[in-house]
Amino acid sequence: MSISYFEDLQDGIEEDLGEFLESINNEIQRIADMLNDAASGLVAWVADIFSDTVDNAIEKWNNEIHPFIIETTQDIFDNVRDAVGDLAGRPMDLIDYAGYFSSVKATIYQPGDLSQKMTIFNHDWTGYAAENYKTVATTEDTGFLNLSMALDSGATLTSAAANKILTLWRELAREFLSWVGDFIGCFSKATEADAIVSFEIPAAFELAKAIWNNIADIADILVEFLIDQATTAATSWQQLASGARGLPQNKWPMIEEANSDIMNDPGNWVPQ
Amino acid sequence: MSFQVQSQTLRTHAKLWDGHADDAASAKTTIEPAVGDGDAFGWLAGLNQVSDHYNTWSQAMSVALADAVKCCRYLDAALTSTANQYDDSDQTVATDMATLDKMI
Numbered sequence: 001m002s003i004s005y006f007e008d009l010q011d012g013i014e015e016d017l018g019e020f021l022e023s024i025n026n027e028i029q030r031i032a033d034m035l036n037d038a039a040s041g042l043v044a045w046v047a048d049i050f051s052d053t054v055d056n057a058i059e060k061w062n063n064e065i066h067p068f069i070i071e072t073t074q075d076i077f078d079n080v081r082d083a084v085g086d087l088a089g090r091p092m093d094l095i096d097y098a099g100y101f102s103s104v105k106a107t108i109y110q111p112g113d114l115s116q117k118m119t120i121f122n123h124d125w126t127g128y129a130a131e132n133y134k135t136v137a138t139t140e141d142t143g144f145l146n147l148s149m150a151l152d153s154g155a156t157l158t159s160a161a162a163n164k165i166l167t168l169w170r171e172l173a174r175e176f177l178s179w180v181g182d183f184i185g186c187f188s189k190a191t192e193a194d195a196i197v198s199f200e201i202p203a204a205f206e207l208a209k210a211i212w213n214n215i216a217d218i219a220d221i222l223v224e225f226l227i228d229q230a231t232t233a234a235t236s237w238q239q240l241a242s243g244a245r246g247l248p249q250n251k252w253p254m255i256e257e258a259n260s261d262i263m264n265d266p267g268n269w270v271p272q
Numbered sequence: 273m274s275f276q277v278q279s280q281t282l283r284t285h286a287k288l289w290d291g292h293a294d295d296a297a298s299a300k301t302t303i304e305p306a307v308g309d310g311d312a313f314g315w316l317a318g319l320n321q322v323s324d325h326y327n328t329w330s331q332a333m334s335v336a337l338a339d340a341v342k343c344c345r346y347l348d349a350a351l352t353s354t355a356n357q358y359d360d361s362d363q364t365v366a367t368d369m370a371t372l373d374k375m376i
Contacts, residue, residue: 085315086316087314087316089314089317097303097309100305101306104299104303108295108299117288121285124278144296147333154333165313219316222316223316226316236325237325240329241326241332250328250333251339252339254343254376255376257376260350260373260376261369263350
């Protein structure tokens with residue numbers, strides 16, 4: 001199953017949880033049948049009928065193991081859904097956004113556009129207005145360069161986050177069944193009454209906990225990545241948001257009124 | 273005396289800024305769906321400032337592009353007006369200073 005949207009991930013995990021529930025129910029049924037058979041003497045180890053082993057096994061199953069499985073299965077469902085919920089996001093939208101920033105960056109700044117035209121301008125015009133225009137034009141042109149650099153950095157950060165989210169989602173979807181399989185596997189050894197008597201609930205609980213802890217580990221990886229992107233990366237969102245990179249202060253260099261007043265007056269333009 | 277050649281230089285520059293204004297306006301439209309949608313990074317990004325930084329930055333980019341359009345439209349008008357003035361073919365096509373002043 002291809003995972004591109006959070007709904008894909010949720011659907012995939014729900015499907016896996018469904019499989020998990022079916023497997024655990026099969027195990028419950030198998031162990032219950034095994035204990036029933038032992039109690040009724042249908043199996044080879046008849047000697048157990050006359051020992052306390054079967055009674056002890058049935059008592060442990062009824063009072064400890066079966067309630068533990070029911071309760072832990074519910075915990076797995078709740079904790080997995082919570083842990084997966086933390087990973088929600090819309091990476092495909094982010095990929096689109098990165099594409100927008102990147103395409104815009106390429107169109108708003110063309111190197112050399114102004115400088116070549118300025119050579120001819122310098123030959124044709126002089127005077128107070130021409131000097132003001134040259135300063136303003138250079139400032140505006142630099143504004144486009146800085147803006148395009150900011151958009152480029154934003155595109156890079158956005159697409160990196162999208163790819164990280166998708167990578168972690170896909171890892172989770174790929175590994176989830178094997179994590180669940182470890183928990184189910186611990187019951188497969190329970191093939192005889194002896195094994196039920198010696199079954200260790202704490203060890204099984206650790207396996208159950210590992211399922212949602214593995215998802216939490218994936219969330220931790222994403223958190224570390226996001227903290228790095230937010231504040232400490234070579235180009236970070238903090239730098240971009242504060243205008244420390246790209247466009248200074250993130251503000252477009254507006255044309256000052258004093259400069260425009262001079263350019264607006266035709267008398268200040270002197271043709272050469 | 274004719275300033276036809278010189279005024280053509282102004283028109284060339286005016287056209288350059290007109291193009292920049294169009295590009296910046298089109299860029300603003302292009303990035304608009306992405307502006308302020310930091311939620312797309314997810315809940316964990318919201319906890320770790322990425323969403324806020326992204327929103328601050330993307331909104332600033334949108335405002336910067338709008339301001340760029342305004343400045344470039346003004347330069348286009350100011351240079352065209354001066355060219356018209358110096359061509360002296362039709363005084364009425366020059367934009368008056370008060371109108372230019374209001375553009376930025």
